[in-house]
Amino acid sequence: MHKPVLTIFYQFNPWYSTIGGIQTLINTFIKYAPNEFEVRLVGTGSDRTQKVGKWQEAELAGREISFFPLFTLENDNFRSLIPTTLKYAAALVGHSFASDFMHFHRLEPSLAALNWQGEKTLFIHNDIQTQIKAAGDKNAILWRRFPAAYFALESLLVRQFSQVFSCNTDSAQLYRQRYPSMGDRVKYIKNSFDNEIFYPLSRTEREAQRHELAKRLGLSEETRFILFAGRLHPQKDPILLVRAIAALNEPHTHLLIAGDGELAADIRTEIAQLGLSNRVTMLGALPIEDLAQLHRISNVFVLSSAYEGLPLVVLEALASGTPVVTTRCGETPKLLATDNGVVCEVRSPECLADSLQQIILHPENYPSTSCVRAAQPYAARTVMRDVYSGMFTRWEKRTLSIAS
Incomplete structure (x- = not known):
């Protein structure tokens, strides 16, 4: 046969x-x-x-x-x-x-x-x-x-x-x-999500590797990383996210943008105009193993999209033990609970900044175990x-x- x-x-x-x-x-x-x-x-x-x-x-x-x-x-x-x-x-x-x-x-x-x-x-x-x-x-x-x-x-x-x-x-x-x-x-x-690639670290390993990344980027060891990963396309609305970083009044926070696309030049212009060059790093397109490493050591993953289905990158973040901030679009808000993410109800830089701040100021409310538990059925x-x-x-x- x-x-x-x-x-x-x-x-x-x-x-x-x-x-x-x-x-x-x-x-x-x-x-x-x-x-x-x-x-x-x-x-x-x-x-x-x-x-x-x-x-x-x-x-x-x-x-x-x-x-x-x-x-x-x-x-x-x-x-x-x-x-x-x-x-x-x-x-x-x-x-x-x-x-x-x-x-x-x-x-x-x-x-x-x-x-x-x-x-x-x-x-x-x-x-x-x-x-x-x-x-x-x-x-x-x-x-x-x-x-x-x-x-x-x-x-x-x-x-x-x-x-x-x-x-x-x-x-x-x-x-x-x-x-x-x-x-x-x-x-x-x-x-x-591929659970052989996306998985959490212990708290000690997470902190050590986060400090190492901060050192590599010339940042303070206290830096808390906000991660965006995806195509730089109007659907993902990365410009909204950059403006949210400008509205986020939290020292030692740094946005990592992993991805490439037609909005790359516009994002760089927005970063320069808002004076955010020392608070945002554009990494370009990364191999999946490198992206998985960033998921494991970031403090929060953010989705600023205008529309979605259920983005794989959200599952990958949760599986890595990282809480998620999302706009109200697609299936992600139905997936998140109060102990693994925050849903931004208004599509504005201020609302997105407030949502990020909730996790950055109170990481103890979003334990790694809760994030991993939410992703597990999607392995x-x-x-x-x-x-x-x-x-x-x-x-x-x-x-x-x-x-x-």
Whole structure:
């Protein structure tokens, strides 16, 4: 009996530093795939040794996979005039990647798959309705300018999916209401963090390594670190966070910004104009192991987003024993409790600063154990085992049905 084949579709190259929860989730799906599955990834190339338009065998996180780069994409942390998702969707046209299982992390590329046979799953990472209506940069996503066109496209494409998974309960409910005939196919799925990479330190180790980082950055040993990690994109609203640091009247606090993207230059300008050069450090895109180390030694992680699903980076922070401050968006406020984070009810620098101050002044109210406890149900090994178990059971039933 042949192995079931899972093909994952997304516009990235997993061997190169790339920022985003979708990329991290895909890497986790590959790492924890059981040996009973053959895993393939249709992505993009960024290395001349990778032949575009050809299947090639590769290894990722100790797992053998087949990789097919559709085209070369030098840096997917920055948007171009034509959205990468549309380039990727266009490049899929004319190919057939029909498989036992097909995972799509954007809707648009599935246009090429309408006639492909196999079980298709769509992962919804944001509440698209909130995303389209969100205030601010109208260029944040193309569909903000053409919402009617998006929902028409969605209505055409979504019915091909055997399953629609959302990491946001509100978004899942919205899809059930919009497509009542698909109600039993729309499901909430837990996002998951890699618990082999994100874990807490003892209090002694945490303090020692925090002091070492402060020394390395030329800061006081008393420095308390606020961490932001993610794409520097209007969705994440890092400008709001920088302004919150200006409003935070607490000495020896320092913001670490781990990430890259189109707002990087604007952030540097804002930092200079607010006179925060000695209170903010921009680290650029970091390897996941380096980011995990920052999670373990930071005093608080902050999410300043305008809209979200359930960001993996929040789970990674909690799993590292670090409390979270978040704006009221996505699933994160439902995850947090009074002993592992603070929800900022008003999207303003002052409110965000006040929320950060609560944790900075009273760390004893947000113990590491409470943070880790909140993240534990989302550990990758557990979540992936359940997902793959369900897939394998369905595949066996289909295979036996065909054989009989």
